[in-house]
Amino acid sequence: MSAQKQVRVRFAPSPTGDLHVGNIRTALFDWAYARHTGGKFIFRIEDTDRERVTDEYIQAAIQTLKWLGLNWDEGPEVGGPFGPYLQSQRLDIYTEWANKFLAQKDAYHCYCSAEELEERRKAQMAKNQAPGYDGKCRDLSSTQIEQYKAQGRKPVVRMKMPAGETVFTDLIRGEVKFEHKYVPDFVLMRADGSPLYTLAVAVDDVLMKVTHILRGEDLLSSTPRQIRVYQAMGVAPSDYPAFAHLPFVMGQDNAKLSKRNGEVSIAWYKDAGYLPEAICNYLALLGWSPGDDVENVTMQQICDLFTVERVNSSPARFDMKKLQAINGDKIRALSQENFLTYAKEWLVKSQVISATESEIALLKRALPIIQERVATLAEIPQLLKFLFVKTFEIETESLSQIKNDSAKEVLQKSLAVLAQLENWNHSAIETELRKLLIEGMGLKPRVAFGPVRIAVTGSTISPPLFESLELLGKPESISRIKSAITLI
Numbered sequence: 198m199s200a201q202k203q204v205r206v207r208f209a210p211s212p213t214g215d216l217h218v219g220n221i222r223t224a225l226f227d228w229a230y231a232r233h234t235g236g237k238f239i240f241r242i243e244d245t246d247r248e249r250v251t252d253e254y255i256q257a258a259i260q261t262l263k264w265l266g267l268n269w270d271e272g273p274e275v276g277g278p279f280g281p282y283l284q285s286q287r288l289d290i291y292t293e294w295a296n297k298f299l300a301q302k303d304a305y306h307c308y309c310s311a312e313e314l315e316e317r318r319k320a321q322m323a324k325n326q327a328p329g330y331d332g333k334c335r336d337l338s339s340t341q342i343e344q345y346k347a348q349g350r351k352p353v354v355r356m357k358m359p360a361g362e363t364v365f366t367d368l369i370r371g372e373v374k375f376e377h378k379y380v381p382d383f384v385l386m387r388a389d390g391s392p393l394y395t396l397a398v399a400v401d402d403v404l405m406k407v408t409h410i411l412r413g414e415d416l417l418s419s420t421p422r423q424i425r426v427y428q429a430m431g432v433a434p435s436d437y438p439a440f441a442h443l444p445f446v447m448g449q450d451n452a453k454l455s456k457r458n459g460e461v462s463i464a465w466y467k468d469a470g471y472l473p474e475a476i477c478n479y480l481a482l483l484g485w486s487p488g489d490d491v492e493n494v495t496m497q498q499i500c501d502l503f504t505v506e507r508v509n510s511s512p513a514r515f516d517m518k519k520l521q522a523i524n525g526d527k528i529r530a531l532s533q534e535n536f537l538t539y540a541k542e543w544l545v546k547s548q549v550i551s552a553t554e555s556e557i558a559l560l561k562r563a564l565p566i567i568q569e570r571v572a573t574l575a576e577i578p579q580l581l582k583f584l585f586v587k588t589f590e591i592e593t594e595s596l597s598q599i600k601n602d603s604a605k606e607v608l609q610k611s612l613a614v615l616a617q618l619e620n621w622n623h624s625a626i627e628t629e630l631r632k633l634l635i636e637g638m639g640l641k642p643r644v645a646f647g648p649v650r651i652a653v654t655g656s657t658i659s660p661p662l663f664e665s666l667e668l669l670g671k672p673e674s675i676s677r678i679k680s681a682i683t684l685i
């Protein structure tokens with residue numbers, strides 16, 4: 198028995214924008230698989246298309262992975278024994294291999310122009326044949342080649358796809374078979390010498406000794422071409438990486454998740470107040486299950502429990518509500534100190550506080566009453582700004598709700614009672630207001646407390662009312678109720 202090869206998994210995005218939900222689900226599974234098996238997690242940037250993949254997007258991808266806690270063992274910034282890990286810095290390697298394939302006659306120069314290819318494609322379609330390259334340049338005579346050269350044609354490098362089929366065992370979907378009549382000879386290098394994805398990805402997976410390729414199902418059909426490149430590189434079939442194609446992530450409408458049917462950019466979720474551990478927890482459940490109906494998992498548990506056997510082959514549906522619920526759970530699970538750090542950051546960013554000592558002291562008192570309640574960090578400024586504003590104002594929409602006699606009466610009577618209250622704490626405030634408004638006036642809680650809430654917090658949505666009054670303090674609460682009365 199030979200010793201087990203060390204697992205090497207790679208995440209290989211082509212960042213043509215912010216990484217999206219699907220990319221990160223892949224990255225997370227790659228990372229978890231590497232961590233679970235004690236292997237290496239490689240981060241490789243596939244940036245051969247420098248018109249679409251910019252430095253800015255590459256930086257953003259690096260930051261996003263860091264923010265999520267998906268740390269890599271080899272890749273940008275950390276380096277590693279098989280670098281560089283940016284494909285744009287490996288172009289000579291691809292050229293060398295393409296030349297080798299040409300020399301071995303596994304590949305050939307194809308001189309067909311785009312127009313000619315298109316014309317032949319149309320003809321194939323008209324005859325109900327599978328469209329695709331017809332092998333025209335496979336065996337050109339030297340006279341023909343000279344003629345093409347004389348015409349100034351610049352060839353692409355095309356790989357010969359032999360007759361037959363490619364069969365491999367996908368770790369998620371089992372045996373997958375591709376008949377080569379549907380996999381025509383494919384381009385490895387453009388006429389300008391730039392490599393195509395299929396060449397670069399396969400060469401790098403071999404050179405970087407990748408053992409497992411976990412990636413999106415959209416890449417399933419490129420697998421036979423990649424395997425063809427491994428063959429041409431002289432890799433023994435027993436050394437091919439294993440493939441595991443992850444199920445699609447669908448939107449609520451059952452169409453593939455995209456900008457049209459949901460928010461897809463991870464940066465958006467960050468800006469909307471989602472915690473990295475909530476995003477990872479939620480994405481882990483998209484196509485994978487930790488078992489026993491467990492839904493709340495830590496990063497450590499994801500690593501401990503992750504196996505490819507528990508990845509489902511059917512599509513997963515993205516459910517924003519569930520993500521939100523998990524985010525709320527993760528917020529509740531934060532230590533007071535971490536919640537304070539987040540709250541401070543959000544309140545400063547939205548200019549509610551400038552983090553003075555007295556603001557922080559008040560904030561520390563206020564946080565316990567909202568930590569249980571918020572689903573996203575973005576709710577914090579909205580909920581707490583009434584405590585910190587310099588010039589207090591009631592939201593227009595809320596003001597219109599207290600412009601009536603009954604609200605005025607509630608406020609006037611509450612004012613009288615609260616002005617007399619010696620012990621300004623939430624339970625005393627609650628006792629007094631209940632006695633007055635619920636028992637005394639026979640009002641329903643919403644009718645009773647709604648106007649007070651609007652008067653002191655400026656909004657219909659606030660932290661618990663009595664705690665809010667306590668935090669705001671007696672003088673300010675009294676003054677806000679007075680001024681609300683004058684507005685009615």
Ligand code: GLU
Pocket residue numbers: 209210211212243398411412413416
């Ligand atoms: N760079 C490819 C992409 O972003 C993925 C490569 C792979 O995982 O095979 O679509």
Ligand code: ZN
Pocket residue numbers: 306307308309333334
């Ligand atoms: Zn050709």
